[in-house]
Amino acid sequence: MINKLVANIKKTGAPIVVGLDPMLSYVPEQVQKKAFAEYGETLEGAAEAIWQFNKEIVDKTYDLIPAVKPQIAMYEQFGIPGLQAFKKTVDYCKEKGLVVIGDIKRGDIGSTSAAYAVGHLGRVQVGSKSYVPFDEDFATVNPYLGSDGVKPFIEVCKEEKKGLFILVKTSNPSSGEFQDRLIDGRPLYELVGEKVAEWGADCMGDDYSYIGAVVGATYPEMGKVLRKVMPKSYILVPGYGAQGGKGKDLVHFFNEDGLGAIVNSSRGIIAAYKQEAYAKYGAENFGDASRAAVEAMVADIKGALENR
Numbered sequence: 189m190i191n192k193l194v195a196n197i198k199k200t201g202a203p204i205v206v207g208l209d210p211m212l213s214y215v216p217e218q219v220q221k222k223a224f225a226e227y228g229e230t231l232e233g234a235a236e237a238i239w240q241f242n243k244e245i246v247d248k249t250y251d252l253i254p255a256v257k258p259q260i261a262m263y264e265q266f267g268i269p270g271l272q273a274f275k276k277t278v279d280y281c282k283e284k285g286l287v288v289i290g291d292i293k294r295g296d297i298g299s300t301s302a303a304y305a306v307g308h309l310g311r312v313q314v315g316s317k318s319y320v321p322f323d324e325d326f327a328t329v330n331p332y333l334g335s336d337g338v339k340p341f342i343e344v345c346k347e348e349k350k351g352l353f354i355l356v357k358t359s360n361p362s363s364g365e366f367q368d369r370l371i372d373g374r375p376l377y378e379l380v381g382e383k384v385a386e387w388g389a390d391c392m393g394d395d396y397s398y399i400g401a402v403v404g405a406t407y408p409e410m411g412k413v414l415r416k417v418m419p420k421s422y423i424l425v426p427g428y429g430a431q432g433g434k435g436k437d438l439v440h441f442f443n444e445d446g447l448g449a450i451v452n453s454s455r456g457i458i459a460a461y462k463q464e465a466y467a468k469y470g471a472e473n474f475g476d477a478s479r480a481a482v483e484a485m486v487a488d489i490k491g492a493l494e495n496r
Contacts, residue, residue, distance in 0.1 A: 189325045189351045190393035190400075190422060193287045194447060196254030202486045203447070205289060205424070206249060206478075207454025208258040208277060210238040214459040216471035219244075235269035238262075241474075242277045245458055246284060248475035252482050255287040257424075257452055278324055289353065289424065290324030295337040302340035310344040326351040328402060328424070331380055342387060342399065351398035354387075356380045356414060359404025359427030377410065381417040388421050396422050396448065405437055405451065412440035415448070423449045429456030429485070435492035446493055457481045 197203050212220070212234055220237045227233035246256070258281075263274035281288050294304040308327045311318040329352050331338050341352055357367055357377040367377045381401060388397030397420045403411050405427035415423065423441050428434075428451050441449035460466045460481035461474040469477035 189287065189349055190396050190398040192325070193255060193351075193422070193450070194393070194396060196285075196287055197447065197450065200252060200254050201490070202253055202482070203442070203450050203489060204253060204482070204485055205255040205257045205450050205452045206245070206253055206457050206482065207291070207426075207452050208242050208245070208256050208281075208458065209262045209291075209454040210241050210458060211262065211455075212237065214455065214462075215241045216461070216474050218472060230269075231266045232269045234266045235263075235273040238266070238270070239273040239276050241458075242273075243280060244475040245478045246277075246281055246286070248479045249457075249482050250281075250284040250286055252479065252486065253286065255289055255450065256281050257289040257291050257454075259291040259454070275322060278322060282323070282325075287326070288324045289326040289328070290322065291328050292324075293328050293330050293355065294341075295330035295333055297333065298336045298340055301333075301337045302344075305341040305344040309341070309350045310348055324350075326353055326398075326400075328353045328355065330355050331383070335383075338387065342391060345398060346391065349398075351400060353400045353402050353422075353424040354380070354384050356384060356401040356418075357403045357407055357410050359406045363404070375410075378413065378417060381414045384421055385418045388418070392420065396420055400424060402426065403441065405441075408437040408440055411438075415440055415443070419443070419448075421448075425449055425451045426454075427452075429453040435485075435488035435490075438489060439492050439496040442493060451485075451489060453481075453485055457485070 215237045219240050223237035224233045263270040278288050290308050306312050307321045331354050369376050384401045388399035391397050391399045400422035402424045403414050405425045425441050457478050461469050461477035466477035
């Protein structure tokens with residue numbers, strides 16, 4: 189699957205991923221009203237609203253982007269109907285040729301991780317039949333429990349030719365409370381990065397490993413170090429846009445070939461119509477505002493890479 193992700197990035201010239209993280213407050217009133225008219229102000233109504241919201245954004249942007257990253261918590265908050273909207277979103281994006289990164293941040297003891305891996309990336313056996321439950325292409329994984337929590341995901345990835353993005357240095361302000369702690373004089377995130385490189389060496393695609401890393405855009409100097417620690421790992425970079433990351437902050441995450449990283453923007457794209465820069469589109473044309481935001485993000489990153 190890493191080969192498909194790289195191919196999609198080369199085809200679009202856009203090393204970006206759109207985070208489909210829909211809060212109900214992001215969904216324009218006319219979309220909510222239509223969903224509520226059909227299902228009422230219920231969990232089903234909320235799930236229908238976010239599904240229709242996602243569909244419009246995907247329809248207006250899929251030709252510009254290589255991948256999407258739905259964050260499962262935004263769907264789980266609406267219970268079973270929300271999870272059904274998550275699954276519909278995953279399937280629809282794959283129909284459009286997009287790579288789907290399931291932002292699930294799982295990681296637990298071995299048997300539990302194995303079940304998570306099967307549910308999101310693999311196949312579950314039911315009697316004589318097998319099924320693919322959620323069927324994302326990649327999943328995000330929390331490595332805090334060590335190899336026990338990660339290796340079951342790696343095994344499923346080997347079987348299904350899918351991939352992982354393992355949390356190494358996250359973009360949130362308090363990430364340093366643990367991730368920056370020195371161990372034998374080195375920050376913990378570097379040691380985790382080395383482990384990702386080690387796991388990835390056994391899981392290579394054509395040019396890059398399908399075991400990647402998550403490194404926040406808000407820490408560009410750390411990204412520079414980690415790029416060297418993990419030369420063959422793709423880096424998923426959250427924190428662009430709404431969290432403060434800019435194209436010029438991101439150049440160190442990329443290799444000299446202009447590959448090696450994919451940058452995420454969530455509300456900066458899906459709620460673009462709420463921003464002053466895209467207000468002219470109005471809520472009724474929120475998908476067009478998202479498309480314009482994608483184009484601006486691609487130009488920002490491309491310009492930064494060309495001028496580094």
